[in-house]
Amino acid sequence: MAQPSSFSGQICNWLTSISFQCRAANEPDWALPVLEIAASDRVVLKVIPVDLATWQKINQEGLLNLSSNYLQATRSQGVPAVLLWEDYWLARKSIVQSRLAAMLGISxxxxxxxxxxxxxxxxxxxxxxxxxxxxxxxxxxxxxxxxxxxxxxxxxxxxxxxxxxxxxxxxxxxxxxxxxxxxxxxxxxxxxxxxxxxxxxxxxxxxxxxxxxxxxxxxxxxDDIMTYADLEWSDGRSYKRLGFEERGYMPPRKALVELADMRRVRTPVETGQPTGESPVEYLTVYNLGSIKYVRDIKTNANES
Incomplete structure (x- = not known):
């Protein structure tokens, strides 16, 4: 089990507080800790926490590929899986907890x-x-x-x-x-x-x-509606139930994490930093990309 002060430990402590068991999975080929959450004696979710400090020292492209393959394999078994970034946990914790709680069926x-x-x-x-x-x-x-x-x-x-x-x-x-x-x-x-x-x-x-x-x-x-499923949280199967069809993938996108307040921006200009102040420290990260989905309204209406 991760130490309570670690990112993984914080997640497990929160899960314990809402009556869910949490344990570190044995994934020898995985570069980051994998947490399994158990409900009713079965695993319903795997959360993969990402320590920002780790991302400063590793090959991000290789780890992103590994992350994507791992999530895809887990979801193919019917197990929801999430790639959870530490900056989201720190800056938007209530929203992260709400989404995880919904996945666990306790909302x-x-x-x-x-x-x-x-x-x-x-x-x-x-x-x-x-x-x-x-x-x-x-x-x-x-x-x-x-x-x-x-x-x-x-x-x-x-x-x-x-x-x-x-x-x-x-x-x-x-x-x-x-x-x-x-x-x-x-x-x-x-x-x-x-x-x-x-x-x-x-x-x-x-x-x-x-x-x-x-x-x-x-x-x-x-005539149609298109949208994107964030691969860090799901494969978009809920869109399929609403009549959407897969229409390709969007590659990983770059973002800058402002380390002082764990805020994500696409460019430093978005911070609105006044000229002359000390430079803001950023960490460059890449998300996992997304799946494009399209619901063809016109065709479906004609067929009905």
Whole structure:
């Protein structure tokens, strides 16, 4: 077992606090520690913690390939697997814990059928995504939210913290790009991107993405919707259940980790550092890439 002060130890301590067993797996060919989380006497998740100090001393390309192969092999056995970066754990711990808890089946379940879907403004979207999405907010054209009316607050478990006086609660958000218009068979073809999707911390809004997608489809009538599955967290099989198909891979992307506050940026300009101050120390890292998924709305509608 990792020492409590280590990254691995912090994860195991948290898992123990929510009544899950955690142990270090015996992976002799693996360059980083692998943790197994057991629930109901079976392994349901493997978390691979990454110590940033390690990444300063190793061949990242080789380790990324090893990481990708390991995750793919684990998921092929039906076991969810995550590549968990230390900077995310330190800077956005509540979101990481919420996502892991959802994978372990211990989040508050909210049926999407009880919610109302509608467009929301930029300010509400940004606040929600900064609080509930691992990568925060980003630019988008169309923003939709799911609201749980007060009369259904009874589905929330005892001890769930929320504003019981509010008339409704925003429990999920999805954002979409403007249309990219192509010519297909001599006619304009409208393609949109699903950019962000997130549920409220510590909840699993069952059917949320499907309901948000349908609200967007009814209003904007896209010919297709494309999105990306982050390979560090999943292989995107949930998109397949919603009618998306794999359409290729996106290679690993570079990011800079600002070591002072564990914040990720693509370029130093994003930090907004005033000229003349001491230079900020960064660590260059690469993610595992992503799988591109596309849902062909126009074809499916014609077939039905």
């Amino acid at each position: 508050a379940k909210i049926p999407a059928r009880l919610t109302l879907a509608r467009r929301i403004d930029k300010a509400a979207t940004e606040h929600f995504l900064e609080t509930n999405h691992l990568n925060g907010s980003t630019l988008s054209k169309f923003r939709y939210g799911l609201f749980l009316p007060k009369r259904y607050y009874r589905v929330l478990p005892e001890g769930f913290v929320f504003d019981a006086s509010a008339d409704e609660m925003l429990v999920a958000v999805a954002t979409f790009s403007n249309a990219r218009i192509f010519e297909q068979n001599g006619k304009p073809f409208r393609s949109h991107e699903l950019i962000r999707f997130a549920s409220l911390l510590n909840t699993n809004v069952v059917g949320a993405l499907d309901k948000l997608l349908n609200a967007f489809i009814r209003e904007k009538a896209p």
